[in-house]
Amino acid sequence: MEIKPGDLVLLLSSDGKTFLMRVKEGKVFGTHLGNVSLGDAIGKRYGEAIYSQMGKPFLLLEPTLEDKMMKVKRLTQIIYPKDAALILIKTGIQSGMRVIECGAGSGAFTIALANAVAPSGRVYTYDRREDFLENARRNVGDAGFSDFVDFKLREVAEGFDETEVDVVVIDLPSPWEGVPAASRAIRGGGRVSSLSPTYNQVEKTVESLKREGFVYIETIEVLVRGMLVRPNKTRPFERMVSHTGFLTFGRKVLIREWGAEEKEE
């Protein structure tokens, strides 16, 4: 499986820096360790190396979903891989599904959604800001997922075009404003997920989910702690990301008389 023009590569330098690039004959990019000619990667395999004009090696790695998400050009805060991963598994998004994302932000999570529903599913991503939508479109394209995503410039108050979708993911400053539209768009048994940084947003979102008849509502936060592993002196890293956002989940019900008991813990 040789690397061809147009393939994405994650270049890893010997001092641990990474660069996500598309391979193209004649393309050169500058690094702190000298200029690298991307054409050199053509015909090589992932796991081999190319060299800067200073003779420094750059490993040719195959980008993972995490790499693609982390390397988008950011105009907004992004949904981080740790949160994206839990949203995907808990909403059960998979190949063939139709999913709405509101809003698109910088498109990092759009990439994760497209990756999950491909090749037969579809992502509809909405944003009210044209500049964000354009940036997201470019980022999704750069990651190679344009074929699976529709981009729509729209205020959430105007609702969504789609109905009977499998999942709606809400990433808005006022997520509860997206809940009624989400409720109308989701099919019975479909899932909603919302990500927001503050407790106050979570409280209002959960209230609106209950009002719209979602059930099995759950809120979590995901913490990832890195570990420094060395022979005979292994310990957790000294610093970590403490918080990105709280994740809320619910499932769409078609009957209105459902009055489940409150569960505490």
Added chain:
Amino acid sequence: MEIKPGDLVLLLSSDGKTFLMRVKEGKVFGTHLGNVSLGDAIGKRYGEAIYSQMGKPFLLLEPTLEDKMMKVKRLTQIIYPKDAALILIKTGIQSGMRVIECGAGSGAFTIALANAVAPSGRVYTYDRREDFLENARRNVGDAGFSDFVDFKLREVAEGFDETEVDVVVIDLPSPWEGVPAASRAIRGGGRVSSLSPTYNQVEKTVESLKREGFVYIETIEVLVRGMLVRPNKTRPFERMVSHTGFLTFGRKVLIREWGAEEKEE
């Protein structure tokens, strides 16, 4: 989209209990709230309800990947959804890939892998214990993923049949024993992941990964904290799972002279 015989449903009782069942005419199962006839679900939609003979409602929800993983019959500790989710996103497993799992355990993560590589990819899962492998096979079948998985009874020391696979996931008491075989089976740029509960296992695993020439090695742990959301009295849950295991990741390199600098944090 009506529910048909053979479909999986997640039944949710009004007191928050869930049951993962396959719909079948004439099948009845007993609950603490009375007997439920699964045939009643036929022709209903997800999001509607059926009723026990005591008149108690059971919501018909569509099982997510998390539901399918958590409901396997367990002969072993399973890989939990939070850890599975991070392994999937960080190794970049996706539709069409060929993946080795070693060992199968109870098949919970096998289901997640099959779900990710379907419809065109394949999971090869190995275990040395025949009883575990049979249970895993049954669990994977119950979840509807038999078509995507090969089950192999084998000691890890004997190696794997496959080569040029995209990812190998190691879940063994002595994960480092699986690393040389993983290294031979993975293609250049492919990923390895190992999950283990103790720091001692992690230390030995990372040493063996370095010895076998894996790069971009990283160890993390994933913590999920639940939140009790109620109007004007929202707080984290009082108890949580503190630890399941540490996750280690690495990428396969084809050149041996790669001597990256140690990165501390």
Added chain:
Amino acid sequence: MEIKPGDLVLLLSSDGKTFLMRVKEGKVFGTHLGNVSLGDAIGKRYGEAIYSQMGKPFLLLEPTLEDKMMKVKRLTQIIYPKDAALILIKTGIQSGMRVIECGAGSGAFTIALANAVAPSGRVYTYDRREDFLENARRNVGDAGFSDFVDFKLREVAEGFDETEVDVVVIDLPSPWEGVPAASRAIRGGGRVSSLSPTYNQVEKTVESLKREGFVYIETIEVLVRGMLVRPNKTRPFERMVSHTGFLTFGRKVLIREWGAEEKEE
């Protein structure tokens, strides 16, 4: 240093159970490992053992502050040692200080405060419930700290009798109701601390602290994670306490024109 009648001992059984008892000739208490005569401890030293009538050993340990707090008879949720410890160090409570506690609860934290201000300081603890106050008084007495504490039956709205105290600790369902009284009671540069389980309480408390002119306001939560340490298989415990409460701190200022810039992180 021999154990005398009237001394407190923490008895540790061989299966890890602990009992906090006051030594008294003729006193017998029943355990799952047989009856133990406390008179047997007289003349022994801490670190030695006495034996039940079944011949089972019970180690004679000296109770620490943590032991005394955890063994109070509880009519309420208590302030746990981890939270008490941070309150003590961050408010700088020490020998000789005068401190108000509002409310007394079961007296666990009252014991910690008395221990810190003894021998020359004083704790004034208020509660609106007579039953709680009586239980707290008994618990503080059992732990040997009666000489350092005044117990007062009082609604917080009625304010405190003391002025120019060094620290006020608020543990009320509506902590902000205690803030004005705290502000009047604390001397310039003195500290206030409040503990409450929900973020909603924290938000209102911080607002009231700002309104009353407290500065250097800080809110934290304290998590303690246990570790299972065994040769070659060491790992975090599988479960932990995720949440007890949030701790808020502030310092009393005597000038009103102080308008510090908001600090984000």
Added chain:
Amino acid sequence: MEIKPGDLVLLLSSDGKTFLMRVKEGKVFGTHLGNVSLGDAIGKRYGEAIYSQMGKPFLLLEPTLEDKMMKVKRLTQIIYPKDAALILIKTGIQSGMRVIECGAGSGAFTIALANAVAPSGRVYTYDRREDFLENARRNVGDAGFSDFVDFKLREVAEGFDETEVDVVVIDLPSPWEGVPAASRAIRGGGRVSSLSPTYNQVEKTVESLKREGFVYIETIEVLVRGMLVRPNKTRPFERMVSHTGFLTFGRKVLIREWGAEEKEE
């Protein structure tokens, strides 16, 4: 209670910076907001302000134990207040006790120990490095605790001079090397505590504690998470300290036949 020459003050600037200084007539110190004359504080009360020559206010706060610890001049990593707080409460160190610290490091925890045992107790702090010991001595003096501490230049292998002490705290790169000496120095029922950053150190320390006959052995880590509290937008801080060290505790037993059952969790 007016501020006098020789008193410690914590100066707080309007942009949240703090300075721990001893008040002295004629002493001036430079800040990013102009020069401040410490003599101006004389006769003021804590909670009032003095002003730089640029007219900027500096609040006169009373330093807490945490402030004193955090402001020592550091030649080494220090024991942080969160860890110090848990060591103090779990070992039950209090006024009047005799305590050994090994090693002194920069003296931050020495200050906490002195503060806890004062006025009638005593801290014996050992270090093998003369430069560290001198710096610790200066820091302890600056914080006002010289009267309660003996500083001793000594390798841990040479043991301690004191016997029958209440508590020994070990902060060494090889903490297990201090355990035999600690065991000889501690009275029956006394406590030992060790702080170390890596799992490997903890494992060896616990083994040596068991070998020396300590009981009730426990290892924890303490995590403090800050919260950004603002009206209607409250959330955890985005970053936190993930790790400083693991804390291990044990109690000294005088009988050797004690064979407690292993407790898992």
